[in-house]
Amino acid sequence: MxxxxxxxxxxxxxxxxxxxxxxxxxxxxxxxxxxxxxxxxxxxxxxxxxxxxxxxxxxxxxxxxxxxxxxxxxxxxxxxxxxxxxNRPGWWHRFRDVLPEWFSAFVSLEGEASIIRAYEPHYVPGLLQTEEYTRAVLWAGLPHASVDEIDRLVALRLERQALLTREKAPLLWVVMDETVLRRPIGGVDVMRAQIAHLADLTELPNVRLQVMPFTAGPHSAMYGPFHIFRFEIQELPDIAYTESLIGGAYFDERDDVSAFLEALDRMCAQAAPAQSTKAILGGIRKEI
The missing domain is CATH 1.10.260.40 (lambda repressor-like DNA-binding domains)
Incomplete structure (x- = not known):
């Protein structure tokens, strides 16, 4: 895989x-x-x-x-x-006109995982985005898309976010670089609203957010973002996912996934503790 x-x-x-x-x-x-x-x-x-x-x-x-x-x-x-x-199509099948085939598997894994861990150095992960922030990110990444395509992709992302508040919601544990919070996406108002939204989400019992500050220096995953999915289903191993401009790659071999897990564990120890995230977010929001 x-x-x-x-x-x-x-x-x-x-x-x-x-x-x-x-x-x-x-x-x-x-x-x-x-x-x-x-x-x-x-x-x-x-x-x-x-x-x-x-x-x-x-x-x-x-x-x-x-x-x-x-x-x-x-x-x-x-x-x-x-x-x-x-063999029945997943709920996301109705978005097949705009959803890349390689990302459909991601949505399926995301929906069934009991634990989702991620590292993000560039932008707020999709499950944590506001609608306005989502729209700004999509326009930046898909400059040739039509308004209808962007609207469909926004709707898809917002529907994915429902899993955070559903019954038996997965644990979402994200480490994001400070860069994510300081990169101006969509303008001042959009960024301030996005940071406030992140602060609100930290109140959810199943959301754990850590910030990797600039002062922490280099770390073990500076090469790029990735996700790790863990499942309660016995037959499913942990699966790691990475993404590029043209597609995604999935890894389920034990040695491969262990490399991602070790890097993420090291970053969690190096990043600011989750208990301080809300204060960090508040401080950055005041500076914008």
Whole structure:
């Protein structure tokens, strides 16, 4: 999972079912090639099903379950029911006209994570933005977009933010550079409102915000922003995400994710403690 996924972006449930199919195949002692023979497909198709890089066709899934020795009608019907659910488009599908395919996977992971940790050196993360700040950021990044496209993207971002106040909301723990708070985006009024909004969000029990001050000097993640997602679902490992101008990359190998986690842990120790964030925000807002 070390690059943007081709084809349709998977929902988290599809990723889970792919891993369950992999576990069943390995327990049955079958190779990719042997599983492919049962479906009359190539070994690459089996691999892509397990990696959630393609949709899960019900006849294929049913045949694989038989091949792997899953004979209980209850188990089979339950797996097929989950497969149908996994193949349904996520709520964000209605924004597919403006949502890049590589970012659809991000929205799915974000919505299912129990913990979201992030480092941001450039701008306020999307889940914490005001509408006006969002609009200014989008116009800066998409100068050739139409007004309608920007409006759709703003609506998408605001809808994503609902997860912070939902039942069983995830813990959002963000470290942001002081640069983020001092870069003038959208003008003075927009920045003052955005900083006030951040201060309000720190009152939420599931939001933890730390500021990396200029005086802290260099740190272990100065190369760029990233997110780490953690899930309660047993089959899902921690997943790290990075982004560039042309796409996103997802990492789920233990060594890769550990590198991101170690860097973020070091930054959390180096940044100002979360208890002082509201005071820092208030001081910067007065200086604007």
């Amino acid at each position: 070390a690059e943007a996924r081709p084809g349709g972006a998977p929902t988290v449930l599809r990723v889970v079912l792919g891993k369950r199919l992999q576990d069943l195949r390995e327990k049955a002692g079958l190779s990719y090639e042997q599983a492919g023979l049962a479906l009359d497909v190539t070994h690459a198709t089996i691999r892509r099903m397990e990696k959630a890089e393609v949709g899960l066709k019900l006849p294929y899934v049913e045949k694989l379950l038989q091949t792997y020795g899953v004979t209980s009608p209850t188990e089979v019907s339950g797996f097929l029911a989950l497969t149908r659910e996994a």
